[in-house]
Amino acid sequence: MSNNTTIDLVKTPSLILDEERMSNNISGLLSRIEAQSVTFRPHMKTAKCVEVARRVMTSPRGPITVSTLKEAEQFADAGVRDILYAVGIAPNKLDAVLALRAKGVDLSILVDSIAQAEAVAAKARLEGDPIPVLIEIDADGYRGGVPADETETVLAVGRALHEGGAELRGILTYSGATYECREVDEIRAVAERERRAATRSAELLRNAGLPCPIVSVGSTPTALFSRDFTGVTEVRAGVFAFFDLVMAGLGVCSVDDIALSVLATVIGHQHDGRRILVDAGWMAMSRDLGTAGQRVSQGYGVVCDLDGEIIPDLIMSGASQEHGILSLRPDSRRALPDLPIGTLVRILPNHACATAAQHHRYNVVSKGSREVTAVWDRFSGW
Incomplete structure (x- = not known):
């Protein structure tokens, strides 16, 4: 379609x-x-x-x-x-x-x-x-x-x-x-x-x-x-x-090969100034923490800008049902990026199967383009 x-x-x-x-x-x-x-x-x-x-x-x-x-x-x-x-x-x-x-x-x-x-x-x-x-x-x-x-x-x-x-x-x-x-x-x-x-x-x-x-x-x-x-x-x-962060952690692919991401909107900032809230919680990303046992834990996912470029050191570190918490990696010396309310980000998943299962369709784009060229239905159930 x-x-x-x-x-x-x-x-x-x-x-x-x-x-x-x-x-x-x-x-x-x-x-x-x-x-x-x-x-x-x-x-x-x-x-x-x-x-x-x-x-x-x-x-x-x-x-x-x-x-x-x-x-x-x-x-x-x-x-x-x-x-x-x-x-x-x-x-x-x-x-x-x-x-x-x-x-x-x-x-x-x-x-x-x-x-x-x-x-x-x-x-x-x-x-x-x-x-x-x-x-x-x-x-x-x-x-x-x-x-x-x-x-x-x-x-x-x-x-x-x-x-x-x-x-x-x-x-x-x-x-x-x-x-x-x-x-x-x-x-x-x-x-x-x-x-x-x-x-x-x-x-x-x-x-x-x-x-x-x-x-x-x-x-x-x-x-x-x-x-x-x-x-x-x-x-x-x-x-x-699709690949995912677990595959990248195994050395099977690079993070740049990951074709799947979840689009989310910044909806708030916690008062400690160290965390950003988005409208994609575990219902959108899944609860999969598959990289936790690898050399680098990616939390619930790696955060990119709207064009799919990785925002350095920013990960989804926590998630409730409809809220995702973005923060810097624990060892990062960077400043938290300025992402005002309404900013759109894309989050790369740990486990493509589990994240895709939370959604009913794919919005298809090409690298470097913001045009949605197609919407493909996916199905679920047994």
């Missing part, structure tokens, strides 16, 4: 998306993935937006990854046909999965237990639809998945699917340990551990006579810094299109 306005006329708080930065981020990762001769399956959980998906997908029909069935439904309505729902399946969601598949969507799902596998296989037999399934492998103890060293469980899950009536489509891993890394070399080590866990599990299945056509790995950090994709068939990544 086009929009004839400028950023200074947008109501606050609102979500601003720098299309030029986003395009650069996308082309950078796509070029790297293409050079590795593997399939790219972008994760749309961050964007939740058809217009962004069209710029990230390698074809109008996909493939993509989603984190909710609502996403799957929305992207299916937009013509996407190859979708992976990459959250462990709950049996009560299988009817929704089958409904999408009945519409011609090649929707695959994820399991990491024998109980899930048996439930999916039973539903597949009952409905006469060999639901395609990937087994999630836990490479680092971060979240879900069958532990990579529990080979008998991996085989049991595989057999329950393959022999029970579902389609065993492959293996998937996700290494959340990258978020605890402090150096790029540490990310590379995590990426290699992820790859080995996936490929060894795939080999285990194949040696047992079970199919495993897909070996899926990835997150934004490992997709960008893995040195070896041997044995991998597809890579997933999501936040790379």
Whole structure:
């Protein structure tokens, strides 16, 4: 949807998306993935937006990854046909999965237990639809998945699917340990551990006579810094299109690469002369303090001027529901900038997924321009 306005006329708080930065981020990762001769399956959980998906997908029909069935439904309505729902399946969601598949969507799902596998296989037999399934492998103890060293469980899950009536489509891993890394070399080590866990599990299945056509790995950090994709068939990544302060703190991107910000208005000044109030609290920014454990804590976000240029040492240091508190970093020797009531600022988020989830649309701009060139709807819910 086009929009004839400028950023200074947008109501606050609102979500601003720098299309030029986003395009650069996308082309950078796509070029790297293409050079590795593997399939790219972008994760749309961050964007939740058809217009962004069209710029990230390698074809109008996909493939993509989603984190909710609502996403799957929305992207299916937009013509996407190859979708992976990459959250462990709950049996009560299988009817929704089958409904999408009945519409011609090649929707695959994820399991990491024998109980899930048996439930999916039973539903597949009952409905006469060999639901395609990937087994999630836990490479680092971060979240879900069958532990990579529990080979008998991996085989049991595989057999329950393959022999029970579902389609065993492959293996998937996700290494959340990258978020605890402090150096790029540490990310590379995590990426290699992820790859080995996936490929060894795939080999285990194949040696047992079970199919495993897909070996899926990835997150934004490992997709960008893995040195070896041997044995991998597809890579997933999501936040790379926008980036955020957590990614910058990991060394995955620079702060200048961050394409997402929240537009806010100065609404007051606290009497101690050291804090500025804006109309974007945690309802606009989220409560995510993901940089708190990194070398540099960014509070709730880094403050920029209306054109997206960083205001030195100014961060959102506190937040209540609808109030954001801006102040200088504790070690700063600068004077608090003069930001009169009514001044517009843009705040870079810690976690793009969480901040975007607070908003219903993107106001699209280009770097260095105040023109809003488009307004793109985003969706939420499950």
